[in-house]
Amino acid sequence: MxxxxxxxxxxxxxxxxxxxxxxxxxxxxxxxxxxxxxxxxxxxxxxxxxxxxxxxxxxxxxxxxxxxxxxxxxxxxxxxxxxxxxxxxxxxxxxxxxxxxxxxxxxxxxxxxxxxxxxxxxxxxxxxxxxxxxxxxxxxxxxxxxxxxxxxxxxxxxxxxxxxxxxxxxxxxxxxxxxxxxxxxxxxxxxxxxxxxxxCSVQEPAACREYIFKPTGSLLQRLGDVQLVVKVSKTPLDEEQRGIAVYSKGVLHETTLGGNENREMSQYIFGLLDVPALDDDRSPIPAFDLSRSMRLNPNNELVQSIHAFIGQKVDEVRRELVEEEKKRRRSEEARTLARRADEIARVINQDFQEFLERVARIRSLGHGVPERTGQQARSGSDQRDLVIGGDLPAQVIASTGGLGASGEGGNRGGTPRSINPEVAPGDANSEVRGRPAGGRGNRFGVSTGGFRVEFQRMGPEERRAHCLTDSRVIYVNLDHPQIVAAREGNNINDPGFLRLVTEVAFTEYAIALAHELASRGEFIDFTDPAVHIRETLNRVARRGAALYS
Ligand SMILES: Nc1ncnc2c1ncn2[C@@H]1O[C@H](COP(=O)(O)OP(=O)(O)O)[C@@H](O)[C@H]1O
Ligand SMILES: [Mg+2]
Incomplete structure (x- = not known):
C-alpha cells in the first residue's frame, strides 16, 4: 500500500x-x-x-x-x-x-x-x-x-x-x-x-575578399532570411580568429568552420552569421549549453541546419582558395622560394629538436625546469574545451549534458541539454576520447612537431612575419617594405634578399619558441624571455651561417 x-x-x-x-x-x-x-x-x-x-x-x-x-x-x-x-x-x-x-x-x-x-x-x-x-x-x-x-x-x-x-x-x-x-x-x-x-579594441583581420550567401529551400525555411558573410583574410589567422561567428540577436554563441576545421586553407577563413531564430528556439533538445564552451548543441535541429549551411559555403570558398594556392605554388618563383624555405626550416628544426632533448635531459636530472603534470602544466587558455568523440584523452565530468536552465531562456529547465556525456581534458591514459569543442581539430596542435617556413604575399601593411602557434608555421611577408627594398630588381636570387628573409624567419622562430614557453608558464623571471630569445638567435645564426654565404 x-x-x-x-x-x-x-x-x-x-x-x-x-x-x-x-x-x-x-x-x-x-x-x-x-x-x-x-x-x-x-x-x-x-x-x-x-x-x-x-x-x-x-x-x-x-x-x-x-x-x-x-x-x-x-x-x-x-x-x-x-x-x-x-x-x-x-x-x-x-x-x-x-x-x-x-x-x-x-x-x-x-x-x-x-x-x-x-x-x-x-x-x-x-x-x-x-x-x-x-x-x-x-x-x-x-x-x-x-x-x-x-x-x-x-x-x-x-x-x-x-x-x-x-x-x-x-x-x-x-x-x-x-x-x-x-x-x-x-x-x-x-x-x-x-x-x-x-x-580591448575590436579589430577584424583585413579581408582580401568577401562573400555573402543566403540560404535556399529547406535551409531558408529553418534558418529564416539570414545572411552568411564569409571573408578571406590576407594573412593566415590564429586559431581564435578563424571561423564563422554565429550570433543570435547580436549575442555570440559559437565560432565554427562547420566541419572544415584543419582542412587546407581554412586558416584564412572568417566571417559571421546571425540567426535570430536561435534565441527563440524552444526545441526539447535545446540549442544552448550552459558550459559556455562557445559551442552550440549539435543535437539541436536548428544548430544542425546552421552547421550544414556554414559547412557547405565555407567549403566552397575553401576549395576556391586551394585551387589558387596550387596555381601559385606551381610558378618558378614559388618553387625557388619553397626550396629556400625548406633550407631555413631545416636549421630551425635541428635547433628545435636539440632544444627539446636538452629540456628532457634537464627534467630527467630533476633540477632546473620543474616537472609539471596534468592540467597544471598548461596555462588556462591552453586547456581546450572538449566534446566527446575524437582522439584527445578526456575524462567524463557528467554522464549527460548540463542541467536544464530555468526561466525563459534555454529550455525552461525541462530536458537534459545534450544526450552526450560532457568531457574535460584527461591524461594520456584516459579511456574516453574527446575532440576540441566548436570542431577545432588538433592536426596542427602536435607539440613535438617541427616548424615550417612559408613565404607569402600578405600586403605591405601586414606584419613582417607571423608564426601560427597551433601549426608552427612561420609566414614571412614578401610584401613588407623592408623585404621589398631588399629585393633588388625583383630578383629572388638576390643575396641581400635571401639573407634578410633567413634572418626574419630565425627571429620569428626565436620569438615563437619563447612565446610557447611563456604560455606554459615556464619563465620564472620577467627577463627570462629576452635572455631566451637572444640565446636562440645566437644558436640558429651559428647553425645557419652557411645560408648567409
Ligand atoms: N556585475 C554585476 N552588476 C550588477 N548585477 C549583477 C552583476 N553580476 C550579476 N548580477 C546580477 O546577478 C544575477 C546573476 O548573475 P549570473 O550568476 O552571472 O547569472 P546570469 O548573468 O546568467 O543571469 C544577474 O542576473 C544580475 O541580476
Ligand atoms: Mg552572467
Whole structure:
C-alpha cells in the first residue's frame, strides 16, 4: 500500500551542484569573460559600461571591476541563487545571461570569490571560499561570508569581483584579450573593457575578399532570411580568429568552420552569421549549453541546419582558395622560394629538436625546469574545451549534458541539454576520447612537431612575419617594405634578399619558441624571455651561417 502522504522529492546537493557547474569553467578566459559580461550587461540605463580587468599571474589573482548598476542586499541574494532566473530576461530584455553561473565560474580555476558591490549609496562585501563549499554536508544552503552589509558610502554604483588562489600556472593575457575582443565585436552598445591597462579594441583581420550567401529551400525555411558573410583574410589567422561567428540577436554563441576545421586553407577563413531564430528556439533538445564552451548543441535541429549551411559555403570558398594556392605554388618563383624555405626550416628544426632533448635531459636530472603534470602544466587558455568523440584523452565530468536552465531562456529547465556525456581534458591514459569543442581539430596542435617556413604575399601593411602557434608555421611577408627594398630588381636570387628573409624567419622562430614557453608558464623571471630569445638567435645564426654565404 502506498501512503498518500508519502512524497518523493527531487533534491539537490548545493555544494556538488556548485562545483560541478564550476568545473565547466576550465580556462581563465571563460572565467574572466563570465564576470566581464556581467559588468557589461547589468548597467544603469544611461551608463556606457566600462569594465577593468587586472590579471596577476604572480599573486594568482584576477579582479574585474565594473561601473554597472551594482547589487544591493537583495541583488546579492539573487546573485548567489543557483540557477536563478535572469531578472532582465524575465522583464523581456534578452541578453547574454541565461544560466546564472556567476557564483560558480570562479571555482573552475580558483578557491576564493569575493564580491563587493555598491548600489544607491550602500556597499556590501561578501566572500565564498572553496573550503566552505567542500565542508558543506549537502543539507540546506551554503553560507556566504558577509564582510560588510549595506554600509553607507559615497561611491557610484558598481561591482568588484575578486578571484584569488588561482590554480593555473599562468594567466594568458593575450588570449584573454583576444577572447574578449571577439565577444564584444558586435555588442549592441558602446562598451569599454581594459585588461591590465590595455584597451580591448575590436579589430577584424583585413579581408582580401568577401562573400555573402543566403540560404535556399529547406535551409531558408529553418534558418529564416539570414545572411552568411564569409571573408578571406590576407594573412593566415590564429586559431581564435578563424571561423564563422554565429550570433543570435547580436549575442555570440559559437565560432565554427562547420566541419572544415584543419582542412587546407581554412586558416584564412572568417566571417559571421546571425540567426535570430536561435534565441527563440524552444526545441526539447535545446540549442544552448550552459558550459559556455562557445559551442552550440549539435543535437539541436536548428544548430544542425546552421552547421550544414556554414559547412557547405565555407567549403566552397575553401576549395576556391586551394585551387589558387596550387596555381601559385606551381610558378618558378614559388618553387625557388619553397626550396629556400625548406633550407631555413631545416636549421630551425635541428635547433628545435636539440632544444627539446636538452629540456628532457634537464627534467630527467630533476633540477632546473620543474616537472609539471596534468592540467597544471598548461596555462588556462591552453586547456581546450572538449566534446566527446575524437582522439584527445578526456575524462567524463557528467554522464549527460548540463542541467536544464530555468526561466525563459534555454529550455525552461525541462530536458537534459545534450544526450552526450560532457568531457574535460584527461591524461594520456584516459579511456574516453574527446575532440576540441566548436570542431577545432588538433592536426596542427602536435607539440613535438617541427616548424615550417612559408613565404607569402600578405600586403605591405601586414606584419613582417607571423608564426601560427597551433601549426608552427612561420609566414614571412614578401610584401613588407623592408623585404621589398631588399629585393633588388625583383630578383629572388638576390643575396641581400635571401639573407634578410633567413634572418626574419630565425627571429620569428626565436620569438615563437619563447612565446610557447611563456604560455606554459615556464619563465620564472620577467627577463627570462629576452635572455631566451637572444640565446636562440645566437644558436640558429651559428647553425645557419652557411645560408648567409
Ligand atoms: N556585475 C554585476 N552588476 C550588477 N548585477 C549583477 C552583476 N553580476 C550579476 N548580477 C546580477 O546577478 C544575477 C546573476 O548573475 P549570473 O550568476 O552571472 O547569472 P546570469 O548573468 O546568467 O543571469 C544577474 O542576473 C544580475 O541580476
Ligand atoms: Mg552572467
Amino acid at each position: 502506498v501512503d498518500g502522504t508519502q512524497h518523493l522529492l527531487v533534491r539537490s546537493h548545493v555544494a556538488r551542484d556548485l562545483l560541478q557547474n564550476a568545473a565547466l569553467f576550465k580556462t581563465d578566459k571563460l572565467v574572466v569573460w563570465e564576470y566581464v559580461s556581467n559588468g557589461l550587461e547589468y548597467v544603469d540605463p544611461v551608463v556606457n559600461p566600462v569594465v577593468r580587468v587586472e590579471l596577476d599571474s604572480r599573486s594568482k589573482r584576477i579582479t574585474v571591476q565594473d561601473n554597472g548598476r551594482g547589487m544591493d542586499w537583495a541583488g546579492l541574494e539573487n546573485f548567489f541563487l543557483m540557477h536563478g532566473e535572469n531578472v532582465d530576461r524575465k522583464l523581456g530584455r534578452p541578453g547574454r545571461g541565461r544560466f546564472g553561473t556567476g557564483k560558480s565560474a570562479a571555482f573552475g580555476i580558483a578557491d576564493v570569490l569575493r564580491v563587493t558591490s555598491v548600489r544607491n549609496g550602500r556597499c556590501s562585501k561578501v566572500e565564498l571560499r572553496r573550503k566552505d563549499i567542500e565542508a558543506h554536508n549537502g543539507e540546506g544552503p551554503i553560507p556566504v561570508n558577509v564582510l560588510e552589509r549595506d554600509k553607507p558610502v559615497s561611491e557610484p554604483n558598481g561591482t568588484v569581483v575578486e578571484i584569488e588562489s588561482i590554480h593555473l600556472q599562468a594567466l594568458d593575457q593575450p588570449a584573454i584579450i583576444r577572447y574578449i575582443e571577439r565577444q564584444i565585436a558586435r555588442w549592441p552598445r558602446n562598451v569599454t573593457v581594459i585588461v591590465n591597462g590595455q584597451v
